[in-house]
Each structure stands twice: as structure tokens, then as C-alpha cells.
Amino acid sequence: MSYVSRFAEVGLHDRPHVGGKGGSLGELLRASLPVPPGFIVRTAAFELFLASVEAGWPVRERIASLDAEDLSALREHCAEVRRRLEEAPLPREVEEQIERAHGQLCASQRIAVAVRSSATTEDAADASFAGLQDTYLWVTDLDETLRRIRACWASLYSVESVSYRRKRNLPEHRVAMAVVVQCMVDARTAGVMFTRSPTTGDRSVVTIEGAWGLGSAVVGGEVTPDRWVLGKITGEIAVREISDKAIRHAPAAGGGVKAEPVAEASRRAPCLSDEELQTLRALARQIERHYGCPQDIEWAVDRVSGEVLLLQSRPETVWSAKEAAPVARAAQNPLAHVMSIFGGRK
Numbered sequence: 001m002s003y004v005s006r007f008a009e010v011g012l013h014d015r016p017h018v019g020g021k022g023g024s025l026g027e028l029l030r031a032s033l034p035v036p037p038g039f040i041v042r043t044a045a046f047e048l049f050l051a052s053v054e055a056g057w058p059v060r061e062r063i064a065s066l067d068a069e070d071l072s073a074l075r076e077h078c079a080e081v082r083r084r085l086e087e088a089p090l091p092r093e094v095e096e097q098i099e100r101a102h103g104q105l106c107a108s109q110r111i112a113v114a115v116r117s118s119a120t121t122e123d124a125a126d127a128s129f130a131g132l133q134d135t136y137l138w139v140t141d142l143d144e145t146l147r148r149i150r151a152c153w154a155s156l157y158s159v160e161s162v163s164y165r166r167k168r169n170l171p172e173h174r175v176a177m178a179v180v181v182q183c184m185v186d187a188r189t190a191g192v193m194f195t196r197s198p199t200t201g202d203r204s205v206v207t208i209e210g211a212w213g214l215g216s217a218v219v220g221g222e223v224t225p226d227r228w229v230l231g232k233i234t235g236e237i238a239v240r241e242i243s244d245k246a247i248r249h250a251p252a253a254g255g256g257v258k259a260e261p262v263a264e265a266s267r268r269a270p271c272l273s274d275e276e277l278q279t280l281r282a283l284a285r286q287i288e289r290h291y292g293c294p295q296d297i298e299w300a301v302d303r304v305s306g307e308v309l310l311l312q313s314r315p316e317t318v319w320s321a322k323e324a325a326p327v328a329r330a331a332q333n334p335l336a337h338v339m340s341i342f343g344g345r346k
Contacts (some may be wrong), residue, residue: 001044001093002042002044002097003041003042003044003045003048003093003094003097003098004039004040004041004042004045004097004098004100004101005017005018005022005026005039005040005042006037006038006039006040006101007022007025007026007029007035007037007038007039007040008026008029008030009026010022010023010026010040011023011026011027011030012024012026012027014026015120016043016120017042017043017044017178018040018042018043018118018178019040019043019117019118019119019120019176019177019178019180020118020119020120020314021116021117021118021178021180021312021314022040022042022118022178022180023118024312024313024314025038025040025180025182025312026040027290027291028287028310028313031286031287031290033283033286033287033290033310034283034307034308034309034310035309035310035311036182036183036184036185036309036311037105037182037183038105038113038180038181038182038183039101039102039105039180039181040118040178040179040180040181041094041098041149041178041179041181042178043120043176043177043178045091045094045097045098045178046153046176046177046178046179047176048091048093048094049085049088049090049091049094049150049153050085050153052088052089052091053084053085053088057084059081059084059085059157060172060173061172062077062081063077063081063157063162063165063166063172064171064172066162066166067166068163068166068167071159074159074162074163074166075159077162078157078158078159078162081154081157082154082155082157082158085150085153085154085157086147086150086151086154088150090146090149090150095146098145098146098149098181099142101181102142102145102181103142105181105183110140110141111183111184112138112139112140112183112184112251112255113139113145113181113182113183113184114135114136114137114138114139114180114181114182114183114184115135115136115139115145115148115149115151115152115179115180115181116135116136116152116179116180116181116182117133117134117135117152117155117156117177117179117180118177118178118179118180119133119156119175119176119177119178120174120175120176120177120178132155132158132160132161132164133152133155133156133158133161133177134151134152134155134158135152135216136148136151136152136256137184137214137216137256137257138184138251138252138255138256138257139255140254140255141255144255145181149179149181152177152179153177153179156175156177182311184251185300185302185309185311186251186302186303186304187213187214187215187300187301187302187303188212188213188301188302188303188306189210189211189212189213189271189272189276189300189301190210190211190213190214190215190218190298190299190300190301190311191208191209191210191211191215191218191225191271191298191299191300192208192209192210192215192218192219192296192297192298192299193206193207193208193209193280193284193297193299194206194207194294194295194296194297194316195232195284195285195287195288195294195295195297195316196294196316196319197229198316198318198319201319201322203232203294204231204232204233205229205230205231205232205238206229206230206232206280206281206284206285207227207228207229207230208227208228208229208230208272208277208280208281209225209226209227209228210225210226210271210272210299211223211224211225211226211243211245211248211271212245212248212262212266212271213248213249213250213260214248214249214250214251214257214300215249215298215299215300215311216249216257217247217248217249217259219298222247222249222259223243223245223246223247223248224243224244224245225243225245225271226241226242226243226245226270226271226272227239227240227241227243228240228241228272228277230277230278230281232281232284232285235278235281237274237277240270242268242269242270243268244267244268245262245266245267245268245271246261246262246267247259247260247261247262248260248262272301276301276308279308280299280308283297283299283308283310284297287310287313291313291315293315293316294315294316294319295313295314295315295316296313296314296315296316296317297310297312297313297314298310298311298312298313299311
């Protein structure tokens, strides 16, 4: 049984076994896009691990019986499940395959990795778990990687994640989690970009947001990022909003991430050059063409090499959902939509 796969071995069709994040990273790599190397601990490993825990304590049965509105019971049961999963030993065959993959990835060097959840229900077009499970950055050794993998699995039973599933009556037996282990990018700059406007839904533009350091500061809302809006085809920069970026996330000594102040000279300086913006725009177009739908993309610029790297791409859901129920037909003259409201008034 294979419990671990390299990115190059999987694609979107493997989502039931590697989750949304894992499948997407494999898909990006297959499309010859720049992705930091890594591997995926497959859902089969989670199932084997959970079965070993459930031999003495029925995890899924207890979670399935919870009332989504009973917050007290949710907190109590979720805390107990998480504790049991974080303390349980890994099945030996799973641990051996992870050790082998980690050794090949790091190749005897002290390379930090990100350990990221990849649930089978994450990043779907109709229901997204994105952000409900845990991510651990700058994990520096094998033992900590193994511990963080168990913690990722346990985060599938956070109060937020369980409440989400119970409110939507999602069957527990179908919920599983893979875990992505990926080489960290020592980012000079990082952020997100959208292949349509997140505010208006305009598909003719690419919106890019970024800040100094690791992207966790942007994703976590701890810094107001710089923002640009570019014509998707022309590359014309229609919007430049440069913010005061007082902090950045950087690697902490001994592992993990710390917030540190940004030098005064850099706080109000743009974190991306125009050339880098055009590189990101070109990548955004390539990714959207490959997937055939608007995308929400995480990226980083390596501090040493200056290379732009892709950390994740998922379907954009907000405006895509709105388009499923159009409120008005297109009109050649935009004023027609306004004038029709007042039709008949004199």
C-alpha cells in the first residue's frame, strides 16, 4: 500500500486520495509551472491511523451524533478527539514511508518544510473547507514533521470544521484528510492573486496582493497588502495601492514563524517590481487556461534567487457562484439597465 506520493505522481483526478491542495499542486507541476518540491501523505494513511484510534474509541460515530447547535458538546467532543489523535502513534508502515520521503526531499540538508492540510472536501467548487484546518510553517526536522502531520489530521476535528460539516449534513465516513509536506520558500515577498476582480467579478483583470516576507501575514490579515489590478491581456496596470506594511512574517530560530518590524525605508515601498507583476500576470493566465475557470492563487518570491513560485491554486468561488444565477441579461448600452427601471415614467 502506498501511503505517500510525490507531487509529480498526482493530479486533480487524485483528489479523493490526496485532497484538494495535494491534487492542485500535482496538477500545477504537471503543467510545467514553478512549484516548490514536496510530497503528500495520502488519505489511506489517515484512514489507517484513524482505524487504529477507533479500535478503542469511535471517533466518527461520536462526531456524527453531535448537534451543530450544541456548542458546549461540540467543544467537549472536539477537544477530546483532537487530544487522542495528537497523542496516538503513527502506524509503523506509514511512519516509514514518511521518513523515506522526508529524507529524499531534504537530501541530508536542514531544509524547512510547510505541513499543510489537504482535506478531500477542501477547495471544491460547491463547498470549501479552506482555512478550517491547520497549517504549520518552517518545520525544521523529521520528528516535528511527524508531529505536525498528526496535528493536521486532528484539526479535521476542530470545532469550526465539525460545525461546518454538521450544519451541511456531510457524512463523516466520507471525510478524510491528506497532508502536504512542501519545501518552504524563504520569501522576500508573498501574497495572493485572483484571475478576476474579487470586488467586481471582472474577468478581464488580474488582481495581485502582496507584502514583505511570508504570505501568512497576508492570509492571516495581519498586514494590509499592496494591491495592483492589471489588464489580463494587455498587462496595463490600472490600480496601484501601496500600503504601509509595518510587519512581516519571517522564519523564527528553531522553527516556526515570527512577526518582525519592517525597516522604515521599506514600509511604504512597493513589494513587487513592475517586471515581477508581469511575471505573475503571465502565470495567472497560464493557470486559468489550464484549469478552465477563474483561480485564487498563492505565490511567493524567493529572497535569494528572485524566482516566483506557486504555493497553491484553487477555484474562485464567490463570483462563480453568483454567475450561476444571473440577475440581468447583457445589454449593448449599459444605460438600458438604468432606463428600464424608469420606463413609463414621465
